[in-house]
Each structure stands twice: as structure tokens, then as C-alpha cells.
Amino acid sequence: MTSKRPLLIPSPRTPNTQHLPALPVYSDIANPTSGGTGLFSGMDSRNPAAADNSINVELPTFKSSPQRSISSSQRSVSSSQGSVVEPPTFKSSSQRSVSSSRRSVVEPPTFKSSSQGSVVEPPTFKSSSQRSVSSLQSKASGNNSVRESISSLQSKNSGNNSVREVSFGDLESKPVRYGSRGADSEALSLSQKDLNEEDARVVYIDDLAKTNERFEYSGNSIRTAKYSVFTFLPRNLFEQFHRVAYIYFLVIAVLNQLPQLAVFGRGVSILPLAFVLLVTAVKDGFEDYRRHRSDRIENNRLASVLVGNQFHPKKWKDVRVGEIIKIQASEAIPCDMVLLSTSDPTGVAYVQTINLDGESNLKTRYAKQETLSKMPDKEKITGLIKCENPNRNIYGFHAFMEIDGKRLSLGPSNIILRGCELKNTHWVIGVAVYVGRETKVMLNSSGAPSKRSRLETRMNFEIILLSGFLVALCTVVSFCAAVWLRHNNDELDDILFYRKQDYSKGKVDDYNYYGWGLEILFTFLMSVIVFQIMIPISLYISMELVRVGQAYFMIRDGQMYDESSDSRFQCRALNINEDLGQIKYVFSDKTGTLTENKMEFQCASIWGVDYNGGRSSPEQVGYSVEVDGKILRPKMKVKADPDLQQLLRSGKDTNEGKHVYEFFLALAACNTIVPLVVDTSDPNGGLLDYQGESPDEQALVYAAAAYGFMLIERTSGHIVIDIQGDRQRFNVLGLHEFDSDRKRMSVILGCPDKTIKVFVKGADTTMFSVIDKRLNLDIIRATEAHIHAYSSLGLRTLVVGMRELSATKFEQWHSSFEEASTALIGRAALLRKVAGTIENNLIILGASGIEDKLQLGVPEAIDSLRTAGVQVWVLTGDKQETAISIGYSSKLLTRRMTQIIINSSSRDSCRRSLEDAILMSRKLMTVSADTQTDRGSSGHGGTQVALIIDGTSLVYILDSELEEKLFELASYCTVVLCCRVAPLQKAGIVALVKNRTADMTLAIGDGANDVSMIQMADVGVGISGQEGRQAVMSSDFAMGQFRFLVPLLLVHGHWNYQRMGYMILYNFYRNAVFVLILFWYVLFTCFSLTTAITDWSSMLYSIIYTAVPTIVVGILDKDLSRRTLLDYPQLYGAGQRQECYNSKLFWLTVVDTFWQSLAVFFIPLFAYWGSSIDRSSIGDLWTLAVVILVNLHLAMDVIRWNWITHAAIWGSIIATWICVFVIDAIPSLVGYWAIFHVIKTASFWLCLLAIIIAAMAPRFVVKFLYQYYRPSDVQIARELEKFGNPSASRPAQIEMNAILDLPRR
Amino acid sequence: MEAKDGASNPTSSTKKKSRKPKYSKFTQQELPACKPILTPASVILIFVAIGIVFIPIGLASLFASERVVEIVHHYDKDCIPLKYADNMLAYIQSSKTNKTCVRKLTIPKQMKSPVYIYYQLDHFYQNHRRYVKSRSDKQLRSKSYENTTDDCAPERYTAKGVIVPCGLVAWSLFNDTYKFSVNNKQLGVSKKDITWKSDQKNKFGSDVYPKNFQSGGLIGGAKLNSSIPLSEQEDLMVWMRTAALPTFRKLYGRIEVDLEADAVITVTIENNYNTYSFRGNKKLVLSTASWIGGKNYLLGVAYLTVGGLCLFLALAFLLLYLIKPRPLGDISYLSWNRSASGGHIY
Secondary structure: OOOOOOOOOOEOOEOOHHHOOOOOHHHHHOOHHHHHOOOOOHHHHOOOOOOOOOOEEOOHHHOOOOOOOOOOOHHHHHHHHHHOOOOHHHOOOHHHHHHHHHHHOOOOHHHHHHHHHOOOOOHHHHHHHHOHHHHHHHHHOOOHHHHHHHHHHHHHOOOOOOOOOOOOOOOOOOOOOOOOOHHHHHHHHHHHHHOOOOOOEEEEOOOHHHHHHHOOOOOOOOOOOOOOOOOHHHHHHHHHOOOHHHHHHHHHHHHHOOOOOOOOOHHHHHHHHHHHHHHHHHHHHHHHHHHHHHHHHHHOOEEEEEEOOEEEEEEHHHOOOOOEEEEEOOOEOOOEEEEEEEOOOOOEEEEEOHHHHOOOOEEEEEOOHHHHOOOOOOOOOOEEEEEOOOOOOOOOOOEEEEEOOEEEEEOHHHEEOOOOEEEOOOEEEEEEEEOHHHOHHHHHOOOOOOOOOHHHHHHHHHHHHHHHHHHHHHHHHHHHHHHHHHHOHHHOOOOOOOOOEEOOOOOOEEOOOOOHHHHHHHHHHHHHHHOHHHOOHHHHHHHHHHHHHHHHHHHHOHHHOEOOOOEOOEEOOOOOHHHHHOEEEEEEEOOOOOEEEEEEEEEEEEOOEEEOHHHOOOOOOOOOEEEOOEEEEEOEOOOOOHHHHHHHHOOOOOHHHHHHHHHHHHHHHOOOOEEEEEEOOOOOEEEEEEEOOOHHHHHHHHHHHHOOEEEEEEOOOEEEEEEOOEEEEEEEEEEEEEEOOOOEEEEEEEOOOOOEEEEEEEOHHHHHHHEOOOOOHHHHHHHHHHHHHHHHOOOEEEEEEEEEEOHHHHHHHHHHHHHHHHOOOOHHHHHHHHHHHHOOOEEEEEEEEEEEEEOOOHHHHHHHHHHOOOEEEEEOOOOHHHHHHHHHHOOOOOOOOEEEEEOOOOHHHHHHHHHHHHHHHHHHHHHHHHHHHHHOOOHHHOOOEEEEEEHHHHHHHOOOOHHHHHHHHHHHOOEEEEEOOOHHHHHHHHHHHHOOOOOEEEEEEOOHHHHHHHHHOOEEEEEOOOOOOHHHHHOOEEEOOHHHHHHHHHHHHHHHHHHHHHHHHHHHHHHHHHHHHHHHHHHOOOOOOOOOOOHHHHHHHHHHHOHHHHHHHHHHOOOOOHHHHHHOHHHHHHHHOOOOOOHHHHHHHHHHHHHHHHHHHHHHHHHHOOOOOEHHHHHHHHHHHHHHHHHHHHHHHOOOEOHHHHHHHHHHHHHHHHHHHHHOOOOOOOOOOHHHHHOOOHHHHHHHHHHHHHHHHHHHHHHHHHHHHOOOHHHHHHHHHHHOOOOOOOOOOOOHHHHHHOOOO | OOEOOHHHOHHHHHHOOOOOOOOOOOOOOOOOOEOOOOOHHHHHHHHHHHHHHHHHHHHHHHHHHHHOOEEEEEOOOOOOOHHHOOOHHHHHHOOOOOOEEEEEEEOOOOEOOOEEEEEEEEOOOOOOHHHHHOOOHHHHHOHHHOOOOOOOOOOOEEOOEEOEOOOHHHHOOOOOEEEEEEOOEEEOEEOOOOOOHHHHHHHOOOOOOOEOOOOOOOOOOOOOOOOOOHHHOHHHHHHHOOEOOOOEEEEEEEEOOOEOOOOEEEEEEEOOOOOHHHOOEEEEEEEOOEOOEOOOOHHHHHHHHHHHHHHHHHHHHHHHHHHOOOOOOOHHHOHHHHHHHOOOOO
């Protein structure tokens, strides 16, 4: 029942959109001719502008076309109608009459389509009817004009059926029947047809044996853990060996075990691989252990299950389908169950669905009237429930129940789902229908796929390149060896340094010679072993360590600590840190992510006077009342406007006071809020918690309470309001619930003074059409102006009106209401018509402005992200209007943007809308490009396009060829807003982008409904807010506030990416240069794979000599300071453009590596050619040269030298010297004391110096030229940081730091 | 409108330990750091400095190399009697043939003592994998490891027992000998201290005596006097320190007198070593030494080249800088500013 904002947001070009008269929806729809044409024939013959394609563009050129997104589309109605084959068995049920009514045009076909659309899919779609997304969305496949009523029907079961049986005669309260509502059967009756008798699940109530007769339904135990004790080792190893490199190293390790090939020691070659595997296995094992533990806790919770005639506690895991379960207040619901009865005489139960869909308010669920009175512990219930097979649609449920020979239809409002909690209801009794893995919540939490970072994926490609390179090296060696062997074949026997023959045994034998062919093969394999570090396994270890270090800094970042929830940043996935630096798309949930999910009453316009003093006035002690000896105060305090309070205290004698009084009475009464008393520590005090489905209503009721109109009690027949200390009882004589066509609700109150008043509140668009304009025109004008002002502040506005009813008029209404609510045919439409008769000629009271409170810093964060080139998409389950209004307040949408709105109800209309929109946005692009070149202004000045699309349209677009078009369209848009999307659709949208671009996607959300999207995106971020832990549990990173996304991406992401990208390239270089030095030497050893560098040094090279600096630099180096990165969000583009790791850089590195290895190898080679140098001495020279070189190479690229970097780099070089000294001090090794001799010679030092200068010079020159003459943005920013830029003023960026440091209230 | 529940109560929140990360310069990644940036001035300076250092070094080493007097005499072919010219292998492998060969060398320039005598082998892969592995350093060191010959195949043992020193390296010990005389006067050749002190002291055991050496089916090279411990077999030590490259010299001895220019030295060579089977070369080298080692122009040339290039680069950068300077840290060069103003495209 949230406020309805105009569908079209006023833009400067069409300032009056808001006041365009609302096209009555039925005017077009009710046209019987088009409705009656039947089947699909109508589909193509229709004028696209008229209805279905509801592309909605605010452009002057489009002004003549219908601006409203009305669309009737009887076509889909009729088409679905056509596809419906009604089995005769259902003839007696209510939907029979509904469909027949369509023909007699008693009921507008629109409505029908809504109910039909919910279950019947257009024939074209039939094949895909099993898809989860489509089934999920099938509820909304009607045309768009009824879309909202459908969804509201699902979400709150309100919709059209505001049936309340009220008798005027006795003004007494009488329970309102909620149980079997007309609309329920209307909306769901068709489901019976859809339920395939064979496929359906049949549950015999309280009869386990019979239920499980046909199939054995699984138990209620759940399992989220990946491994069991037995499967851990194989599965974990299997997963780990998905890394190509691991397999490679396994093969190498195995090869080295062959005696002919043993180049290195046996254990030594396995050690590194084993170490990596072990560390990862321990980590995975621990994580899985925690999942096991939580599973066990969950499975062992107790539920009270009917056994015999009594409810006994039973573990959750033992609950079976068909069992009857009783749940007490505040208990969690163990499985999906159909309600039988509740503690409420009307059969209402309230559930909290926070863990399911992320909404924190209470939802109402109903037990069927027919089962309400049955007490299973007293009398046995027999009956059966036929329901659809388990699916993921948490908003849909189609079933019917046969009980006592009656057939009742069941809908989503009759089922309570696992993951919810029972609230505000003493107990409920229900039948388990889906248990364990088949519950909707479990089906929705698809297992988290392990993610791999983009950089790593790329890297794997380069590693394949490197392996190709390795193979080439090995081939060269073995080919040369082959040639040499062939050439010297005859001399091999006694060649002094080869000596094939072994004379030591009795007979002369070949020694270590296996024939020409095998020798070649062995040479090849041995060269693989010798050159193995070409593929840097150490890189994987380094990456893990670097990520841990990066995660440490992200967790410890004080700017990502949320004080209000006392939550730090959490790194839940350790392998995608660097992806944060490359994000191109952010998919954000709205509620709880962008907003705090708290509505706040801000200001009101009453009787033409704007009262907005509350915004600035200090907080006061809230209003309180005493009830039953307890002092109750509202849970939320609202800042009140002092003038208004003064006015209220002065009484309602004045004309002004009277209207104010009526206004607040309307706020307090015209809603469906249920007040709840919450006990506090103070025994004499209590808090009044207003529970309701609409946060707007809550805010209004709290506001009313703050001004002394405190709602104390609400039953279905009356309400009690404490008005300025005077408790008054009002009889609720009638209530027209909110529906999205009227966009308003009304309540008829029998006041204590025997007058009958109708209070109406609703969206300004529809309210002004029912307000009597003959009276108080100036007031209306003033109110309109105020509403405009409010909404431009981003407030959600509601207009309140009233009228007094005379007794006769009321009688008239009452009789027609009675008639309508008992009507069998077209009840909802009749009721709406009845509402229409009374909701007119209203006196305007005023309007309210409610702030959907954005989280702190959200607009600034979005602005920063946008400047950084990140496309922000908002995916919300909210209504379009709400979404758009949040779009404005969060600066996502601006008034300068052109909005494209797509609400379509069929695939064809979707296609048309998309095509039109693409054409138009193309045109806009060219126009703006032209103007840009004309004016020479920056890209920000051009026309920006915002796409707003709803879930219904997405049903047709996702998973079809239209995806392409949507994607194309989206690529023209700066902003995309998707409203009314179901959880799985969110994932579908993310997949739409993810599968079509190489760009990185990030999804951020806080509720369980965001889980699928979080898991689908490359990076999933969970907000650890109030909305349960599901999102956090499935996310890769979790944090307290949306605004932390800015430091996370722009600062940490940038750093991580830059560091990791550099580290990978450096590691390639580091290992390749070493391998190449080995390779060059092999060419001078008769291709026999001798190494001059000792085995020990080869082993220690990537462990001690060069490992620490790259890790330290990978963790600590910063190319730019936090401040610069936040000041210039555009610098984030470096990651998006893949500036730190791309094939160009890779190949440059390869060339550089070649040169450096040549310098290292050949300078000593020529210097010592024909000299008496021995192998160990020159080996030591090469070792030291290459280690110093690679460390200095790193040093040259280090951007920020702090003491740790110094220690790591110089320390490594020193450590290498020490190691070389130590190795050469071992007498049993060949190279004993070599280093001590060689360092005494001048040529050693000359070689060393020459190598380093000659090797580094080219890189240094290129680096300098590149930095100086083709500076990257990062480079300029670095210079700016160092030298400042006095000439240029700082750009007008929002100082994130200042905002971030602000303490939260 | 603020939730008034207990959580936000200030007293309770202070009681509960806050998870707020403690501030430190380290955790906030704000450690004091220096941020060097390549400015044209610094780069030009670096290159000038390298040039200034390298060119003198290059000149000095060229000069030193130039002063080294070196005589290289390639004798393997010349020492084959004519009748064996077509069958050198038979000549060298036969124990009957007379291997003595007399050569005359003219000293081009005065050679100050000590004059080092080397033998140089070409195409001899002392670094071949099979070859370098075929030795036992443990056995060389100590008598107690006499039987540690695992890696020594195919020269591990003979019928009589373990070979000491085992392995191909020792087996192929060089066995040509040289005698020098000037004007029929014998020149003394010092063969002491031609190897590293460390080898004598620690690597080759004083209690290890040659055993069964060169008594197998195939004779590889020199025989060793089995009454002298390995620690005093300096030729072996020199040989066992295997060369890094296929063309190498090994120290044979020293002549401790100056050799005058134009003097003719008569060298009597015992040409025993078989390099003919692998088309290797044997050379006799007489050389003086300098601080840079033997005669080698490469380092000098390399230093001069690098130094020269650096000076050239410094000059080039200087010119570039003067012609086309770019102000450092000018935000108008940022890509998003650049595309707007359209200028500054390099």
C-alpha cells in the first residue's frame, strides 16, 4: 500500500506529465470487441502505439504518442484464454464462471488476464514452461496494467479483493472473513487446470503411509556442506586439480620419479605441490566443517508434530511430507506447509519472511475457512492436497485441497515457507508439503559455485602460452641433442666426456644409453623437468598469500567499518580480490542496500499549508499513552513540527484545526497496520510496534502517533485511537484495499459522533481525479505545488482526502458492497466499481511526504561509481514508481535523462518495445554526439538514457533471443532500473550481461532474494544489514553499507588489481628469465641439460631468492594514494581497460625477458670464453646476477618504498648472497668454495655490473619514454600526488572522505 | 526517527567490545614511503652517471687486456706424424707410437713472470651431464667414503675393486706434458699451487690414495701415482674442477722467469691425450696475467659500448626534453580531460 508516484517522472521538457489525466485503464480494456476476437489473431493487427508496447519516452517528439504506459492487451488475455482447456471436472468451480464471464463482458478482460496470466502461459512459451524463471514469473504474465495487482496479490494478498463483510446495522465489530476470499479462487482456480494430475504431488493429510506410497518423499534434513568425510579427499583434490598448473606439476613430479629422468631429488620435486594442496585442503575442510555444524544445528531443531492425537517434539530432519505440524509464535518454520488453522479466529497468521525475500515486515497468510475449525489433536483430519511439484518460485503456489468432500483451491497465501518465522500469532497448524531440499528456500539457494578471478582466468591462458613456449624450448633441446647424437654416433663408445660403454662389469655393456629414440624422449622429458619453473607454481602460492594480505588490509580498513552495526568488512572469498578493480557493472538491490528500508515521515501539507518544521526541529520525547497501566510509546520517534503540534493542541474548533484533525485521523485509520505491544525492560512501559506490510503506512501511523493520534488497537471490526489523550473507538464499516489501478485505498469509519466518514489516501495521480475540484480550488493548487516540491526532494507523496457520507448514501453503498462481495462473477471488478462510487467528490485534506531513507552516502557513492565508469543497475522487487523515486533521490536518475520505460505483456510487444527503444536511443546517441562535437563539451553533457523495465517484460526477454536486444539497448543506457523482479530474474539479468561482455559484474544486496544474483555475478557483495544473513553467507565480500563500495572498488579494488596484475607479469618474467638462462647454458653443454646453477639455487630461486619481495610488493605497493583515487574516480578505468595485465604487456614482458636473459647469460659467457673458469664459479655468477637483476627489476617498478619494501628487496639480495656462500661452503658439493675464489677476481664484479646495467637499460628507457610521452592517467595522478599542480584547481568532486568520516546518527 | 531499541543504547555499545579496526599506519596502508618518479632530469642524470663510470672502466680493462701477452699454440694436428695424418685416432690410441713432439715458439713481447702455462681444449664438453655427474666428491674427500661410488658409473670398479678416484671425470684426466727450454736451457715449470687452497685443504683428502686407477678396460687419460694422496695431486684437482664451457683452459704450471721478446722457446710435448675422437683441439697457452685476468677484450668493449650508449641516450633525452617537454602532473593530460579539450595528443 505504498504511495503511488506518477509513472512518468516530470522532466523539464514535459513539466506537466504529472498532471496528465490518468487514463482510466478500463476504457480501453473493456472494449469487448478486441477482447472477444479470441486467440492470437489480434496480436499483430494491433496498433503498436495504442497498447501493448508500453515504451515510454519523454521526448518532445514523442509527445503526441500515448505517454502513459497503459496497455490493455486483451491479446494476451485472449491468447491465454485460447490455450486454456478446461477440464469438465472443474466446471462447477468459480473460475468456470469467470471465464464465461469474459465472454459476456461483465468483467473487464484485463482482470481475467491477470488471474489467467498467473498460471497460463502463452502457447509460444509452452516449451519453456518448465524453466524456473518463467514459472517464477508466470504469475505476472498478464498485461502490464494489471501487473501490479497481480504482484500485489501475491505479495500481500490484497489486490482486488478488499472484501470485508461489514454490516451497518449494528455498528458492532464482527470478525472479517479472510479465509476464502473471492479473489483467491479467481486467481488460483486456473491453477487447478494447470496442475497435471499425473505430475502433481499428492499429500494425504496426516497419513504418512499413503503419502509416501507412490514416491518416497525426501526427509526434511538439509545439507549445505560440500563434502563428507569420505568424499572430502577425492572431491577436494578434484576441485583443486581444476587448475591446469596443478596437473602440470603433478605430471612433472611423477616424471621426476622415473630413475632415468630423475633430475632433482624425488621428495623435493613433490614438496611444493604437496604444500599448496595441503594448505588449500585444510582451508576448504575448515570451511566445510563450519557448514556441517550449521547443518547439524538446523537439522536437530525441534518442531512439534502430530503423532496420534498429540503434538510431540520431533527433530526437523525427521519431519515428513504429510505430517501435521504445530508452530508457536516466534518459532521458525521447518518446512513448507499449507495452513490448516491458526490461533486467530479468522484464520490469519503473520509471518516474517526476512530470510526468504529480505522484507522485514510481516506478511499475512490465511488458513482456509473450511479447515479453520478443525483441531487435529481432537479429531482426525482426513483429506488430500494436490500441489505442483517443488519449484523455486517463492511467490507462487498452486494446489487444491480435498477435504470433507469439498475441493478448495490453495494459493501462495495459504502456504508458509521454510525460512520464515511465525510472528504475532500464537500458533498455527499446517501440513508439510515440501520438505528438506524441496522447500522453496532451499531450491532458491543454489550451491555457491566457486569463482575464479578474471585475472586468473586470463592468466591461465597465458600459462598455456608459456607451456607452449616450454614445449618449444624442450623441442629445441631434444632436436639438437638428436642431431648431436646422430653426428657422433660412432664415437659415443669412447668419447671422453660421454663414454657409452661400461667395462666395469664382466661383459661390456651400454651405460645409461637406451638407444637413439629413447634418448631423445628422455632428453625431452628431462628438459621439461629442468625448465619446469617456466610455469610458475610459486605464483599460485604467492597469489594466495598476496590475497590473504590484501584481504587483511580490506578487513582492517577503518573506512569500511560500519559503526551502526559494528561490522567490519568481510572477505569471504579469497580468490577474487583483484576482480574488484575491474568492475564495469554494478547490480544493486534497492531495499536495504540503497535504502535503509526505513520510511520516515518528513513533512505534510495540510489544507494548503506546508508543515515541514519537523525536519529541522530537535527530536523530542515521543508521545505516550497509558493502556492497562502501561505507558506505551511508539517504537519510532518522529520529529514533529512545532507549529502543527501547537495547532493540534488548540483543538479542532477552528476550521484549520478541524482539517488537521481529520488529516491525522486519516493517517491513523486509513491503513492496515496492526499495533503490537512490545515489552521493554521497564515493567510499566511498553513500545508500540506498528506492523504492516507497507513501510509507508508504518511511517504514517508513527507520524500520526507523534502528533497524538495513536493507534492502539485494530481488529477487523473496529479501531481504537488515542487522540490527544482521549481514547476513541471507530467502527470500521468498510475498507477498500489498495489496488494498483485505483492506486488508493479507502476506509469507511463509523465515528463516535455517529457520523460516517470515508477517508481515502492514494497516489496523487489518481487522487486528484476523484477530488471535488469545485471546492477549495486554491487548496488543491497549493497542495499540488507542495507535492511537486516534495517529490523533487525525493520524497514519496500520498494525498489524503475524505468525505462524509449520509446514512442513505452509506446504505446505498453498503448494499452494493454486500452484493459485490458475494457476487460469484467478477467480484473484484464489482468491488472496484463499488469503491469508485464512494471514492469521489472528496474534500482534499492534504498530502504527506515520506522519505524512503537512503543509506548514508548513497548518492555520492553512486555518483562516484558512475564517474568511475561503472554502470549501475538497480534491480528491485519494488514497484516501478518507488524504484524511480529512489532512482532520483539516489542521483541514479537525473532530470536530464531520457527515460525509456518498457512494460510489456507479451513477447511480441517486448520485441517491438525493444526495437523502438534501440532505434530511439541510437538516434539520441547520434544527436548528442553531434551536439557534443558542436559544443565541444564533455561526454557528461550529452543526452543520457535511462532504461526502466519491469519483471513482466523480463519474463519474455530473459532466456529468449530478445536478450540480445535488451543488451544492446542497455549498452546505450547510462542507468538501468529493473523493477518487480523476482530473485531468480535478478540472476538472469546478471547473466544477461555477464554472458555477453567480457566486463566484470558485481552484485550487491542484503536479502535472501539477492542470493541468486550475488552468486551469479563475478563478484557478489552482501550487505550485512538487518535483513538476515543469507546474502552475506552467499557473498564473496560483505560489508555494512552500500557506500563502502566506493572505497572497496575505487581504492582497494584498484590497488588489488594493479598489484596482482603486476605480480603475475613479474612472476612470469622472473621464472622465464631463469629458465632461459638455464636454456642458453644447455646449448653449450651438448644439449645434455646440465645446469651451471646448482640444484639448490634452482630450488631456492623461487622460494627464498625472489619470493618475498614480490609478495610484499603485491600486498603493500600502492600506485596511488587513497585520496587521489577517491578524488578522481575515473582512475578506476585503469582496471576496466585492463591496463595492468593484457597481452601487450605480456608480450612486452616476454621480449624484455629474452633480452635480460641474453644479457645475463652471454656477458659472462663471452667474458669467460676459453678461460679457466669452472662450472660452479660461473654458475654462482649467473645465480647472483639473475637474482640481483630480478630484484632490482622489481625495485625499479616499485612505486612506494616503505621500510618493509626496502627490507624485502635488499634483504632478499643479501639472503641470496648468504645462501650462495653457505652452499659453496659445503665440501661435498662440487662447487666447494667457488664463490670465495670468484669474488676475488675483478672480472666477476665487472660482469655483474655490466649484466645489470645492460639488462635493465632497455626496460628503463622504454619505461621512461612511455611514462613521459604517453602517460597513463595513473602516471599523471602519481605525478600530481608528488609534485602537486598549483595551476589546476582541484576538481569539484564530492569528498568521499568527509562523508565517510561522518558519524552515523 | 531512530530505532529506540537497546542496540543503539550508548551504554550497552560501549560495554560490548567494538570490532572497529584499530587504527595504525600499517593497517591503513599509510606507512611513510618515498615515491620516486622518473623525471627527465633524474633519468638524464642516471645515464650520464653510468656513462661516466663505464667508459673509464672499459678503457682500463681494454688497456689491461692489451698488456697481457699471450701465446696460443695449436699443436694437436702438428704433432701427428705424417704417416698417421689419415688415421690420427690409431696413432693416439696406440701405446706403441712415439708421442713426443717438439715445437718452437717465438715470444712476441716480453713476458713478465709469472708466465702461466695452460692447456686449452676445444669441443671438450666437460660440462656434459653424463660426465659431470660421474664423480664422487665424498670419496675424494675421505677414505671412509671410499665405497661411495653410486654416481661413478661407468668407472666405478674394476675386477680388482673400487676405483679411487672413481668416475669419468677423474678417468679422463689430461695427460699431455710439456717441457720448455730456451736456448737448450731447461725452463723450470712450477706445478705447485696451481689449484685452489680450499681444494687441497678440504675437498681432496690427504688420506685418500689412488687405487685401481686407470686399470680398467679402457684407459682414459693420465695415471696417478698411488703413493701420493689426492690432496697433493694438483693436476687432478685442476681437472676435477670441471670447466663451465666447452672451450676451456686449465692451468698446467708457471714459469717463474721473465721471457724476453723474440726469444724462441722449445716445447717438448708428450702428445698423449685423445681429443681426436671428437674432433677436439688441443692448444698450449703461455700467458701473463693482469688484474682483469687473461687476454679478453669483451669486457672492455662491452663497457665502452654501454657507457657510450648511455651518454648518447642522455643526450637524446636532453634534446627530447628541450624540444617536447611535458609538465608533470598536469591534469589536463588526464584521458577524460584530454578527450574533452581535444589537445595534447602525442
